[in-house]
Amino acid sequence: MAHPCELNILCDKNSGNNVEDRVKMALSLGYEVIVMNNFIPEFYTKKKKKGQEKTVPVPEASEIKIPEHIWKEFKKRYKNIQQCTRFTTVITDAAQMHGLTKQKELKGYDITAVQPTTEKLFHNCCTSDDVDIITFDMTEKIPFKIKRPSINKALEMGIHFELTYSPAIRDPTLRKHSIRNAIKILTVCKGKNVVLSSGCERAVELRGPSDVANLGILFGLNEAQAKEAVSSRCRAVLLHAEARKTIRGTAVMKVTPVVDISQKLQSSTESQKNSLQTTSELMPDESDKSDCNGLKEDRRTGNVSESSFRKRLHEKDTDFQFEDTVSSVSKKSKTVNVVDS
Amino acid sequence: MYRRIVSKGKAEYFYLHVTLEFEDFEDVPVDAIKFKTIIVDALQGLFGLAGASIPADILKFHQPKRSAVLRVPSSGFVKLWSSLTLLGTCMGRRCAFRVHQVTPHLMALSANSREWQL
Numbered sequence: 422m423a424h425p426c427e428l429n430i431l432c433d434k435n436s437g438n439n440v441e442d443r444v445k446m447a448l449s450l451g452y453e454v455i456v457m458n459n460f461i462p463e464f465y466t467k468k469k470k471k472g473q474e475k476t477v478p479v480p481e482a483s484e485i486k487i488p489e490h491i492w493k494e495f496k497k498r499y500k501n502i503q504q505c506t507r508f509t510t511v512i513t514d515a516a517q518m519h520g521l522t523k524q525k526e527l528k529g530y531d532i533t534a535v536q537p538t539t540e541k542l543f544h545n546c547c548t549s550d551d552v553d554i555i556t557f558d559m560t561e562k563i564p565f566k567i568k569r570p571s572i573n574k575a576l577e578m579g580i581h582f583e584l585t586y587s588p589a590i591r592d593p594t595l596r597k598h599s600i601r602n603a604i605k606i607l608t609v610c611k612g613k614n615v616v617l618s619s620g621c622e623r624a625v626e627l628r629g630p631s632d633v634a635n636l637g638i639l640f641g642l643n644e645a646q647a648k649e650a651v652s653s654r655c656r657a658v659l660l661h662a663e664a665r666k667t668i669r670g671t672a673v674m675k676v677t678p679v680v681d682i683s684q685k686l687q688s689s690t691e692s693q694k695n696s697l698q699t700t701s702e703l704m705p706d707e708s709d710k711s712d713c714n715g716l717k718e719d720r721r722t723g724n725v726s727e728s729s730f731r732k733r734l735h736e737k738d739t740d741f742q743f744e745d746t747v748s749s750v751s752k753k754s755k756t757v758n759v760v761d762s
Numbered sequence: 763m764y765r766r767i768v769s770k771g772k773a774e775y776f777y778l779h780v781t782l783e784f785e786d787f788e789d790v791p792v793d794a795i796k797f798k799t800i801i802v803d804a805l806q807g808l809f810g811l812a813g814a815s816i817p818a819d820i821l822k823f824h825q826p827k828r829s830a831v832l833r834v835p836s837s838g839f840v841k842l843w844s845s846l847t848l849l850g851t852c853m854g855r856r857c858a859f860r861v862h863q864v865t866p867h868l869m870a871l872s873a874n875s876r877e878w879q880l
Contacts, residue, residue, distance in 0.1 A: 450860075451876070590850040593807065625785045625850075625858045632847045632861055639844040 422648045425630035426454035426655035428507070428532075428554070429585060429618035432485050439624060444487055446624040448499050454655065455502070456532060457485050458620070460509045482506040482529035505659065507532035509556060512542050521551045532662045534583065540565040547575035553662045554616070556583040557606065559599035567609045576614055579661045581654060582606055585620035586628070586636055603640040612646040616654045773866030776839040777821070779874075780846065781829040785856040794823040797830060800852045801842075804859075808845040818842050821868075829862075831871060 427447045432440045444455055461479060485506060487495075496502060508530040512518060521533060534554035537543040543565060546555050555575065557563055575582070584603045588595040607615065617633050619626060628636070630651045637647030782797065784790050792800070798820055806814040816838035822831040834842045846859040863871055 586848075589848050592850075596808075596848060623785065623856065625783070625856045628847050628858070629861065631864070632843070635840060635843045636847050638840050 422630060422634070422652045424453045424501075424656060425451055425652050426456070426659075427452040427618060427627075428456045428583065428616055428655050428658065429458045429620040430455060431460055431620060431622060432457045441487065441491060442624045443621060443627060444504075445495070446627050448495055448502060450627060450629040452630060453499075453502050454505065454659070456505045456507045456618075457487070458507045458509055458534075459485050459530070462511045463513075479508070479524060479526040481526055482508075482531070505531040507534055507554075509534040509536065509554075511536045511538065512546060513538050515542065515545060518542075518545055518549060518551070521549075528666070531666075532658060538564065540568070543567065544571045544574070547571040547580060548578065549580075550578075550665065552580055553658050553665065554581050554583050556585070557602060559585050559588045559602050559620075560595050561598055563602050563605060567606060569609060572610045576610070579614075579657070581614045581616050581658050581661075582610060583616050583618055584640065585618055586633060587619045587621040587626040590626050590628075591622075600640065607641045612642045614654065614657075615642065615646070615650050616658060617647075617650045618655075772836055774836065775833050775866070776836050777865050777868050777871060778832045778834070778843065778846075778861055779829070779863040779871050780832060781827060781860045781862065782852075783828075783858050783860055788855065790853065790855065791825075792828050793825060794820060794830075797823060797828070800849070801832070801846070803852070804845040804849040805842065808848055809841055813841055813845065816841060831868075833868075836866070 430440070430443055430447065440457075447455055459480065459482075486492075487504060492504065506529070508527055510517070510521075512535050518535075521527060521535070527533065532553045533551060534556050535546050535549075535552050536556045536558060537546045543555070546552050548571075584599075584606065586599070589599040590596075615637075617637055619628070619633075621627050633651050634644075634647040637650050638644060642650060782792060782800070798818075801818055801820075802814050805816055805818070809816075817835065818838070819833045820830050821833050824830065832842070843861065843864070846861065849857065849859055851857060862877070863874055865871060
């Protein structure tokens with residue numbers, strides 16, 4: 422279980438001033454990635470009569486982070502630690518989904534999470550490009566039915582579902598609800614793309630990564646999935662967020678006829694060339710690489726500028742290009758639509 | 763001089779090294795009997811009477827630190843661990859069970875590399 426990750430340490434204004442205590446506790450329990458969560462239930466409302474949009478001011482991502490000098494102290498004690506930011510909101514209206522992309526402050530946050538309130542909005546969230554995590558209110562019954570087609574879409578998009586366990590620790594009645602909700606979600610999505618996080622308000626409500634994994638087994642995950650839910654799935658969320666923020670474009674693909682390659686191969690064998698040269702032809706050439714670099718430069722760099730992330734993303738990019746010959750990479754999906762039509 | 767031991771199948775028992783922690787590192791006196799009651803209550807709170815019947819034994823108890831080594835049959839291991847995890851309050855105070863080590867072999871509890879101060 423490499424890199425255990427705590428995806429939800431609440432740090433809005435209502436949660437009090439014990440954020441540092443909680444982060445300290447999380448680090449001492451063995452978490453290596455700490456995500457500071459800013460939960461604002463309503464940040465975007467639309468006035469019905471005038472049609473004006475009103476937005477609630479969202480604090481910058483840097484404001485909710487642990488101050489640099491304190492973080493340095495932590496870094497001396499615990500190696501390889503990292504902090505990220507996350508924005509969570511409740512979706513009660515389809516227009517709010519639109520607002521997620523509009524507001525400038527939100528671009529500073531690493532992860533975007535939403536909490537849908539109806540079945541239709543849940544489906545919208547599952548198909549959205551701007552969402553990393555779909556979370557649920559574990560303190561009460563989920564007010565809608567979760568359907569498999571929506572989940573399939575979300576799995577396709579790489580969106581994860583979050584289960585928070587700290588309500589279960591806080592109060593026996595809340596425990597009932599949260600266990601029921603967790604089992605409900607896990608039976609529909611069969612344990613795929615699930616992350617477990619705390620959502621704690623106090624330091625005592627935090628539990629160690631193995632404890633949480635064991636709790637996952639109780640909720641109905643198998644052992645491997647339970648371990649993944651606190652480690653590699655969380656990593657996947659961060660990578661998804663990074664990919665979502667950095668790559669704002671689509672690739673137009675062209676199918677190269679297979680005959681051409683075989684002819685080339687034949688011609689190469691006839692002229693008794695080395696196999697090295699044929700492989701060099703198959704490898705993406707310099708122009709493709711430069712395209713990729715152009716994309717990389719285009720990335721709006723968030724706060725997670727970890728080299729490991731970039732490396733993995735870069736690997737993904739090159740793999741992708743190796744399989745399909747990318748003829749042109751356009752910057753915005755809108756322009757691609759125009760080209761297609 | 764060594765002896766090779768091969769264990770086949772599931773382990774019969776699991777052993778847990780746990781500590782009971784209170785909020786703000788409060789010093790609440792807890793003796794072994796009270797400790798056992800807290801554990802049984804936690805089991806009963808999550809799994810009812812069927813859970814309370816799981817035989818969780820305290821092998822060793824260190825009173826000043828409120829830490830203990832527990833033994834539980836492997837069938838009730840997940841239940842015991844999860845009920846310890848979900849315990850939030852006892853004796854009217856907020857508390858948490860910190861599980862340091864979990865093992866099917868008691869020998870493994872002799873050292874804990876995670877708590878070394880380098």
